[in-house]
Amino acid sequence: MLQIYNTLNRRKEPFEPLKAGHVGLYVCGVTVYDECHVGHGRVMIVYDVLYRHLQAAGYLVNYVRNITDVDDKIIKRAAENNVSPSDLSQRYIDEMHADERALNVLPPTHEPRATESIKSMVRIIGRLIDSGHAYAADNGDVFYSVKSFAEYGKLSGRKIDELRAGERVAVDEYKRDPLDFVLWKASKPDEPSWPSPWGDGRPGWHIECSAMSMDLLGEEFDIHGGGADLQFPHHENEIAQSEALTGGRFARYWMHNGLVRIGDEKMSKSLNNFLTIRDVLAQYSGEEIRTFIIGSHYRSPLNYTSEALLAARTALRRFYTALRGRPVQRAALADAHAVDPALLDAGYVERFNAAMDDDLNTPEALAVLHELANTLNKEAQLDSERSIRLASTLVCLGGRLGILDRDPELVLQGEGDSDGPTAEQIDALIDERRTAREAKDFARSDQIRDELAAQGVVLEDAGGKTTWRRD
RNA sequence: GGCUGAGUGGCAGAGUGGCUAUGCACCGGAUUGCAAAUCCGUUUACCUCGGUUCGACUCCGGGCUCAGCCUCCA
Numbered sequence: 001m002l003q004i005y006n007t008l009n010r011r012k013e014p015f016e017p018l019k020a021g022h023v024g025l026y027v028c029g030v031t032v033y034d035e036c037h038v039g040h041g042r043v044m045i046v047y048d049v050l051y052r053h054l055q056a057a058g059y060l061v062n063y064v065r066n067i068t069d070v071d072d073k074i075i076k077r078a079a080e081n082n083v084s085p086s087d088l089s090q091r092y093i094d095e096m097h098a099d100e101r102a103l104n105v106l107p108p109t110h111e112p113r114a115t116e117s118i119k120s121m122v123r124i125i126g127r128l129i130d131s132g133h134a135y136a137a138d139n140g141d142v143f144y145s146v147k148s149f150a151e152y153g154k155l156s157g158r159k160i161d162e163l164r165a166g167e168r169v170a171v172d173e174y175k176r177d178p179l180d181f182v183l184w185k186a187s188k189p190d191e192p193s194w195p196s197p198w199g200d201g202r203p204g205w206h207i208e209c210s211a212m213s214m215d216l217l218g219e220e221f222d223i224h225g226g227g228a229d230l231q232f233p234h235h236e237n238e239i240a241q242s243e244a245l246t247g248g249r250f251a252r253y254w255m256h257n258g259l260v261r262i263g264d265e266k267m268s269k270s271l272n273n274f275l276t277i278r279d280v281l282a283q284y285s286g287e288e289i290r291t292f293i294i295g296s297h298y299r300s301p302l303n304y305t306s307e308a309l310l311a312a313r314t315a316l317r318r319f320y321t322a323l324r325g326r327p328v329q330r331a332a333l334a335d336a337h338a339v340d341p342a343l344l345d346a347g348y349v350e351r352f353n354a355a356m357d358d359d360l361n362t363p364e365a366l367a368v369l370h371e372l373a374n375t376l377n378k379e380a381q382l383d384s385e386r387s388i389r390l391a392s393t394l395v396c397l398g399g400r401l402g403i404l405d406r407d408p409e410l411v412l413q414g415e416g417d418s419d420g421p422t423a424e425q426i427d428a429l430i431d432e433r434r435t436a437r438e439a440k441d442f443a444r445s446d447q448i449r450d451e452l453a454a455q456g457v458v459l460e461d462a463g464g465k466t467t468w469r470r471d
Numbered sequence: 472g473g474c475u476g477a478g479u480g481g482c483a484g485a486g487u488g489g490c491u492a493u494g495c496a497c498c499g500g501a502u503u504g505c506a507a508a509u510c511c512g513u514u515u516a517c518c519u520c521g522g523u524u525c526g527a528c529u530c531c532g533g534g535c536u537c538a539g540c541c542u543c544c545a
Contacts, residue, residue: 010475030545043545073543153474156540162473163541205543227545231475234544258476259539268544295494296484301477301538311483311495318494321508355485363485367493377509442504449506460507467508 002057002357004223005299007231007254008155012359015253017222023054023061024221026213026251028230029111031068032092033077036099037274038289038304039227039260039267045290045402046257046298046360047225048105052400053356056336063108064216066209067093070114070202075191085192086115099277102286104402112212114203118194120211121203124245125183125196133244137174140186140199144206146179149240155254156232181237183207206237213251214242224251228299229266231256258301267304275304287403287411288312294362294401315366317469319394320408322373324467325382326391330405333396345393348372352397362401369397414470420455430459430466 002015017023027047030040047065054061069089078088093113100107125142128134133148146152146160153159163179172178182204187193193200203211213221219242226235235254242250260267267274280289291312296302333339341349348368355364376390398404406415413423421429429448436444449459456471 007475028545031543037545039545041545046545071543156474158474158541228476228539229544232540233542257545259545261538264538266539266544270542270544299476300484303483305483307495308483315494318508361485363483363493367485370493374510380509437504440504446505453507458507460509461503462508469508 002053003359004253004255005359006252007256010157013253015222017059018220018252021058021060023059023223024217025051025054025061025063025223025225026209026217026221027063027065027108027224028209028226028234029065029067030096031071031073032089032096033071033074034092034269035276035278036096037260037267037269037276038280039274040096041099041103041277041280041289042257042260042293042298042302043225043227044100044105045103045293049294049298049362049401050223050225050255050360051106051108052336052402053360056400058337061109062217064110064112064213065108066212067096067111067113068205068208069093070192071205095278099281102281103277103290104286104405106402110216112216114208114212115192117208117211117215118203120215121207122184122194122196124207124211124214124241125198125203127245128183128241131244133241134183135176136184136198139174140184140201141174141182142184142198143175143180144183144237144241145176146181146240147177149244151243152240153236155236155239158232158236181206181233183241206234207241209234209238210242210245210250213238219246220249221251223253223255225255225257228256228259255298257298258296260302260304262304264303280309284309284313287316287406290402291316291366294403295366297363298360315370316403317412319369319373319398319404320406320411321469322376323391323394323404324408324412326376326387327383328388328391328395330395333392333399336400339396343389343392344396345372345389348390348393349397352400356400365397365401369394372397412469420457420470421452426452426457426468430468433459434466 003012004015005012025047027043030036051061051063070085074085074089078085081088125134128144129136129142134142134144136142160179184196184198184201185204186199186201191202193202213224224235239250262273262275265271265273277289288309292309293302295308295312329343332343351368352365355361355368358364372390372394376387376394379387379390381387395404429452433445433448436448452459452468458469458471460467460469
């Protein structure tokens, strides 16, 4: 049974969905004013792995991940670039989708944009004002009254008094209390705006997620996820708005992924120390990035280093080497819910599931795959029944993590790699080398191997045959 | 200052109140014409000080160090 660490209670809890067999999952997506960086990539991948695991466990998952496409930064960046905010956000949405494809991230069930749910936001804000949880200020802004919600702080473990003592909240003359946050922002003349009972304006960030999640998942739903940096104030505010509105529970399980660091510091736009997914893709494959991400537990901080990326590359090469030449019925494994158990090794599947059920312990799951690869390597015969079953298990379980779904031959031979000799040239040299070896002309044979090695091509003689791969 | 969380072998990174994590690296061996890949074996741990316990890296408390949040942030 799946256990999830619930930030609300600070412990692992058995996952019990509201409605048997169904899961409503909401994840805070990105604000689209720039390219996605590795930290965004981690969110995409972590919840993609959760999505895949839930599906494999037989759940019908309604996975919602929003797009914030109205925001101060978008407006500012659009003005700088002399384009409309909607053109700017559309451009970065397209780029985000390209990044996701490169990282083998499945599209969520719904990907709502904030600008498509403005009516819901206005309705919610109106009700919050009616019930005394919000107030309209004289300048057209609407604020949420934090002290009107007794449980404020329950997610992040803060108390209103302590926050107040911090004295770091910006003072705003229109706020009744410095802790209050904006639900609706009056717009300036040249900014995007929508009509509302409080004048033309646009929504605050926090209300967007409450509106979109409730629109698509209902007032109460199963899992809400996002980066650890959103815990406070964003998620705290979502809870305050939503539970004040409905009087009931909002999300039942709160999941927070750890942040990506670089040089022991959080990778972020504001620190300007980020690498975009695109930057990294110039050097490493999406699958390598993905393997790097799932190599640590999702709640831990993760340091970005080239050593770690190279380690991920090595790990993948080991898996693909183990799979090379072994027949696998890929088609039969494609549908995660409907794999015939007879095709798989029950022991490894069980260990893998146990790791994943333990709050998505992907490093442990990966360790199981390494042991599986080891067992597979010991099975000398490529097409024995056992070999096929083990290889199928490796591919199937790898697929649950979103890796190992490519043709080993193509991966090892550097699919799409344009530098270096062509496959035909390599094959010709291998032929020549074989002739030399048969004549015991090892000088020539080694010369050919060295020349290819210098061009990044590694030859391997095994079982009387020579195979090659690009390094 | 307050609130979270973390400190594991050369590196990355799981986990457990007493039993091999795993991968990379290192060393030795098998295999190979030599390599590569693979297999086998070996070495190196649990921040610190107390407490609980027959026994703690694992539980409890103090300390130290680090990170995140308290302002937009995945």
